[in-house]
Amino acid sequence: MLSYLTRPGFSRRFVTTFVVLCLATLAAVSGYTVQSGDTLSEIAGKHDVSTSALASANGISDPNRIWVGQVLEIPTGSSSATSNAVYYVVQPGETLGKIAIKFKTSVSAISALNGITNPSVVYAGTRLQISGSNTTATIAPTVSTAKTHTVKAGESLSLIASKYKLRTKDLAASNSLTNPDRIYVGQVLKISGAGGFVCPVPGGKFFNDWGFPRSGGRYHTGNDLFAVRGTPVLAPVAGYVHHLEGAIGGLQFRLEGDDGHRYIGSHLDSFGKSGQVVAGEVIGYIGDSGNAKGSSPHIHFEIALNRTDTVNPYPYLSAACK
Numbered sequence: 001m002l003s004y005l006t007r008p009g010f011s012r013r014f015v016t017t018f019v020v021l022c023l024a025t026l027a028a029v030s031g032y033t034v035q036s037g038d039t040l041s042e043i044a045g046k047h048d049v050s051t052s053a054l055a056s057a058n059g060i061s062d063p064n065r066i067w068v069g070q071v072l073e074i075p076t077g078s079s080s081a082t083s084n085a086v087y088y089v090v091q092p093g094e095t096l097g098k099i100a101i102k103f104k105t106s107v108s109a110i111s112a113l114n115g116i117t118n119p120s121v122v123y124a125g126t127r128l129q130i131s132g133s134n135t136t137a138t139i140a141p142t143v144s145t146a147k148t149h150t151v152k153a154g155e156s157l158s159l160i161a162s163k164y165k166l167r168t169k170d171l172a173a174s175n176s177l178t179n180p181d182r183i184y185v186g187q188v189l190k191i192s193g194a195g196g197f198v199c200p201v202p203g204g205k206f207f208n209d210w211g212f213p214r215s216g217g218r219y220h221t222g223n224d225l226f227a228v229r230g231t232p233v234l235a236p237v238a239g240y241v242h243h244l245e246g247a248i249g250g251l252q253f254r255l256e257g258d259d260g261h262r263y264i265g266s267h268l269d270s271f272g273k274s275g276q277v278v279a280g281e282v283i284g285y286i287g288d289s290g291n292a293k294g295s296s297p298h299i300h301f302e303i304a305l306n307r308t309d310t311v312n313p314y315p316y317l318s319a320a321c322k
């Protein structure tokens, strides 16, 4: 910048404009120091920016490579312009139909953007995405389509289970097979969960609380699954489990799914298996650790599509947790 200032060809007006732009840029960022257990998608969610905007603001090419103590610039103002997303907070008494008319869009478009499976249920205070890039909708169809497998000659149940990265007993249970040795060629098996996604807390209580208001002007970037303390938490998909501990998430699992997505569960009471797991293995136990201390035991559950974009897990959960 100094060289521009000293070059005679540049007018004072240009220099003034340049300095004002620099100040404007400085005014549009704030800092955040990475805590133990933080992920880039969580930090982005806390500050109401997209993970990709946060990554690009900090020159981060690999979202997995952040470290404790690292100070991140949090883009403000400009972030919504770059992500091109429009948000709206539901007012008391409003229906999705009314909101659709207001923004000249459709109920189905808003539902798809926000992972809403029942458009007649919308909660006041929820922040809805009205337009912009749609990541939730790209994953929803894969979870609502139940996979099947037609048994071929020479296949055993355990072979089929391993093909779909499931446990044999889960595959047997989802097809009501009392004897795993009694399958026959041509038999159509339902692949458990939906698309291989296993309910992380079978019997747990949850609803579509994505986008609910949180302290400090934040919005909820996951779903909470409630169950009694000590209830096992299962790996929703096969992958590699990391266990972390932080002030906010408490005891937390981070599962790098073999499907390319990341699954996070916070506020565990204790840890289960870590490292490589198959879908359905116990990776932790329900609790209230971290900033959930004293609340009803639950896990805060998040899905980061392609390990980057945090999307509403509700379509997955409502399909798999019956």
Ligand SMILES: [Zn+2]
Binding pocket: 220, 222, 223, 224, 299, 300, 301
């Ligand atoms: Zn939560």
